[in-house]
Amino acid sequence: MHIRPRRNRKNSVIRDMIQESQLGVQNLIYPLFLEDGKGIKTEIASLPNNYRWSIDLLIPEIESCIALGIRTFVLFPAVKDELKDTTGSYSYSDANFYLHAIRKIKETFPEIVLMSDVALDPYSSDGHDGVVKDGVILNDETLPILSKMSIAQAQAGIDIIGPSDMMDGRVGTIREDLDAAGYTDVSIISYTAKYASAFYGPFRDALDSAPKSGDKKTYQMNPANKREALIEAQLDMEEGADMLMVKPATCYLDIIHLLKESCDVPITAYNVSGEYAMIHAAAQKGWLDYESAFMEMLLSIRRAGADGILTYFAKDFARL
Numbered sequence: 001m002h003i004r005p006r007r008n009r010k011n012s013v014i015r016d017m018i019q020e021s022q023l024g025v026q027n028l029i030y031p032l033f034l035e036d037g038k039g040i041k042t043e044i045a046s047l048p049n050n051y052r053w054s055i056d057l058l059i060p061e062i063e064s065c066i067a068l069g070i071r072t073f074v075l076f077p078a079v080k081d082e083l084k085d086t087t088g089s090y091s092y093s094d095a096n097f098y099l100h101a102i103r104k105i106k107e108t109f110p111e112i113v114l115m116s117d118v119a120l121d122p123y124s125s126d127g128h129d130g131v132v133k134d135g136v137i138l139n140d141e142t143l144p145i146l147s148k149m150s151i152a153q154a155q156a157g158i159d160i161i162g163p164s165d166m167m168d169g170r171v172g173t174i175r176e177d178l179d180a181a182g183y184t185d186v187s188i189i190s191y192t193a194k195y196a197s198a199f200y201g202p203f204r205d206a207l208d209s210a211p212k213s214g215d216k217k218t219y220q221m222n223p224a225n226k227r228e229a230l231i232e233a234q235l236d237m238e239e240g241a242d243m244l245m246v247k248p249a250t251c252y253l254d255i256i257h258l259l260k261e262s263c264d265v266p267i268t269a270y271n272v273s274g275e276y277a278m279i280h281a282a283a284q285k286g287w288l289d290y291e292s293a294f295m296e297m298l299l300s301i302r303r304a305g306a307d308g309i310l311t312y313f314a315k316d317f318a319r320l
Ligand code: PBG
Pocket: 117, 118, 119, 121, 129, 164, 165, 199, 200, 201, 202, 203, 204, 216, 271, 272, 273, 274
């Protein structure tokens, strides 16, 4: 044998020198959950070490993340049931604690990048991402609400809008309305290929945002489909998305790879709550080594082609 691939693996210096995919804390976006009130830090049962924070305790938490090198965060609101209605009107109300929190965080830490979530579900009494009428999720009636929500977040100082609703035409509508309101610098990371996935379970527990009836299959994509992701990507780019997102990540590495090859904008991936919960549960049972398992998972997402990764592992990664 004069070709022995093992020579390139014979020690860690050589292995490190030729490692193709790298992962740094600068690639990671850390999701945080926010609740109205004071002195609140409630652990989310299905997302160990993740909490619903009130803003007073979230500020020092963000500070500790910044000290570890995390610079980009995505913020999700847990809204009280009595504030939810069929059109999600609290989402753009002046009273919305989420908007106040965005303002407070950006005032306190102007150097960080803050991303939002835009969809009706945390605010909707139906638990759907769009307006529901007679069991149907209405597309065009939802768009102006998504726009109002985006403008309210832009006013509060958000850096990146993250439409996660999968309504047709939402990126274009939001872009046009943000621009008309003077927010030409606010970016859009579109949840482009968002699949109707079982892996969002712990997230819906965290926000109590599961659909009250039906499922999300008329707007989120069928897990069996790949070519449809190209249509979504094409539309989002034409409509002005700055970056695209694939969600979930590890069951959809082929989709990340496909979009990376076919699109000239940065690709992000959402390593979702269920992916995090699985590794935690297995590690708790002693069936997997926590650190090496999540490192491998994150690296595989980079190898598939993701530039940025939204992940609940961000803080543990940064600590290491
Ligand atoms: C809601 C939204 C969901 C997630 C992010 N934004 C859930 C859903 O679509 O039901 C899931 C994230 C995760 O599981 O970590 N629009």
